[in-house]
Amino acid sequence: MEVTKYTSSLIGETPLVQLQRSVPYKAAQVFVKLETANPTGSIYDRVALNLIEVAENDGRLTSGQKVVIATTAEVAASFALLTASKGYDLVAFIPDTASQYDLTVLRAYGAKVNLVAGGNGVANAITQARDLGQTSGHVFLDVYNDEANAAVHEHTTGLEIIEALGGTPDAFVTTVATGGTMTGVGRALRKQNKKVQLFAVEDKDAKFLGGEVAYPSKETGFNAGILPLNLDTTLYDSIIDLDLAKAAEMTRLLAINEGLIVGIAGGASVAAAIAVAQTLGRNQKVVAVVPDDGRRYIAQGLFDFKQEL
Template identity: 45%
Template sequence: MVKIVSSVAELIGDTPIIKLSSVVPEGFADVYLKLEAFNVGGSVKDRIALNMIETAEEDGILKPGDTIVEPTSGNTGVGLAMLAAAKGYKSVFVMPDTMSIERRLLLSAYGAELVLTPGAEGMPAAIAKAREIAAQPGHFLPLQFENPANPAIHETTTGPEIIAAFGGVGPDAFLSAVGTGGTITGVGRALRKANPAVGIYALEPSESAVLSGGQKGPHKIQGIGTGFIPQVLDTAVFDGVFQVSSEEAFAMTRRLAKEEGILVGISSGAAVAGAIALAGQLGAGKSVVTIAPDNGERYLSTPVFQN
């Protein structure tokens, strides 16, 4: 039944889950992909954008006429810009200049101001610049990397949605590509409450394997592998870490479009590649769920689809 809503905020959450077929080898566990592009703003980050804003409003930190400032690799900025426009706030976003042109254009379309920092300096440079801008009066810095409202919304919405889809118990395993760490932290906590035996696994770029104790480095998987361990990431929630190279992520992203008819972003390709590796370890009869943070239309100008 079609519902009528009064705000874009009401169109966030309850995203579908699809069982993959063609890209998963025979004899592997079943792999399921939660399609977060079905959120109204087009990504998983709509969830945290809404919760960070509404929590700040309730706490009296964000007031009418204020400006929202956030360092972002793109999707959180898009979610915040969308909601800022809907709620009447101004917005400024700081982003590494290596992020896709589609993300920049989306932010501008919502009326946001965009500040670019050197891509070689990664997210730490964007965070520092955002803090500088947000120091002005009337500016609010949600700071997704440190804000507890980030993992909290995944614990209360994303995780329970997965649990409900799997009969109230949840899948055998869950894998999430890690950017801020909010998704794996929140979903992991929710899944473990429903089933203490569930396996929770993080995924990171092999070129920047910080979670595995390695060194940060350049990679091409936009949205994950920040090069540091974010404050909101609870490393105790996951049982292990998988690594995927940028080229492996690119290859799976292309395969999902051409073999499954699912056009998703590069971090989704990375997540599916990791989930299939995990599915191979678990074997037939088991289930693995992973997250597709956004869709592929935000990456059409990038090398992943320039072939």
């Protein structure tokens, strides 16, 4: 083990784990990319780091300036971690639907939190953050529309999957929120193998990938009320509309069967991946992204169920 000076060095190189007890016998192998291993337990640590470093490298962000973001509280936590470790102040515009747990995490990192009416997701927050970002001493980083989001997944997450498997999977499955994971990983996989099937997962009660009205999902990791420019809608082969009750059930099963405490979005990705695996059959490989851990859901009672002895 090596000593590290920087929190940012702990981001990425997350494990790829093959599920053992959750996949039907005749189905394809299912592997999960555990982004829970990042410092905040979220895939957005990668995104926050890249957006900040790109802004530093191109001169937009310099010492003494304040970083301004507009996003969900979970995503904001990744920016709060990185700005704290790099010595920047963070101003976060967050929908007022955020949980007390997530707000406490943000404030623990020293972020200034501005709660914005969240009925339409992050749209109001983005408007206010963009306005502040145009004032002196502030830099707005746009997690939904900055190409640095997809780029980090193309150059890290996707390549890590290929390296771990010794090649590309037959199918890749992920939920869609900011759009960067599907676009970046999808591009990396397709550069190696144009036949890789890509599946985008969304909340069936907050559909937006097919052009529907973008009502935000009640859960993080899905539709936040906008269709992000990060998302290449020509890339994926199919959209899987998933009931969040099934996602929650899979989340609990992953804890019992695999020893993995993950979030609802992770449960959704895995549930969809297992469904895909059953159509492909044995000797095929499916990779699903688990974007965040389940700590926030413990406080919400997701795992409070009694076991028969």
